[in-house]
Amino acid sequence: xxxxxxxxxxxxxxxxxxxxxxxxxxxxxxxxxxxxxxxxxxxxxxxxxxxxxxxxxxxxxxxxxxxxxxxxxxxxxxxxxxxxxxxxxxxxxxxxxxxxxxxxxxxxxxxxxxxxxxxxxxxxxxxxxxxxxxxxxxxxxxxxxxxxxxxxxxxxxxxxxxxxxxxxxxxxxxxxxxxxxxxxxxxxxxxxxxx
Numbered sequence: 001x002x003x004x005x006x007x008x009x010x011x012x013x014x015x016x017x018x019x020x021x022x023x024x025x026x027x028x029x030x031x032x033x034x035x036x037x038x039x040x041x042x043x044x045x046x047x048x049x050x051x052x053x054x055x056x057x058x059x060x061x062x063x064x065x066x067x068x069x070x071x072x073x074x075x076x077x078x079x080x081x082x083x084x085x086x087x088x089x090x091x092x093x094x095x096x097x098x099x100x101x102x103x104x105x106x107x108x109x110x111x112x113x114x115x116x117x118x119x120x121x122x123x124x125x126x127x128x129x130x131x132x133x134x135x136x137x138x139x140x141x142x143x144x145x146x147x148x149x150x151x152x153x154x155x156x157x158x159x160x161x162x163x164x165x166x167x168x169x170x171x172x173x174x175x176x177x178x179x180x181x182x183x184x185x186x187x188x189x190x191x192x193x194x195x
Contacts, residue, residue, distance in 0.1 A: 072102025112176030121165025
């Protein structure tokens, strides 16, 4: 009798987890309709008959944006807000230009893995594993190298070369999110901060 109960539990677990798997999209695309007031997980779809080539196009990633941060980086993000055709496709990208000694400070993307391709220069890159080890995994990469930052882990990049550095990033979400660790800690009440 106990064996039958265990077998039934095992079968139930297999079937219920199989039903919980995310399925692929049910249509070819779902171009974001930024005018819709309905906000499901993602954005509502534009009428397919109104979709055009420009919904799938972004021009200018070859040019750095004109917004340089105090830490010496310049980020050009291409996510669903700039490219509506990315809606529901689970991908986005960015270009980062690093000044000499520029740093993309410790941060996380709560909804995405990041893959960085270094187009020009040399970067010290790394991430910190989760508890209990909290290990630093890092190295210096050079032009043509690729480095991956797992989703949700604190990571950074710093220009250690003698010229500017340029990287292209691929993110496994149309909206990867960004939490800058320093900024997040500064918003905490003093009673919970480390002294």
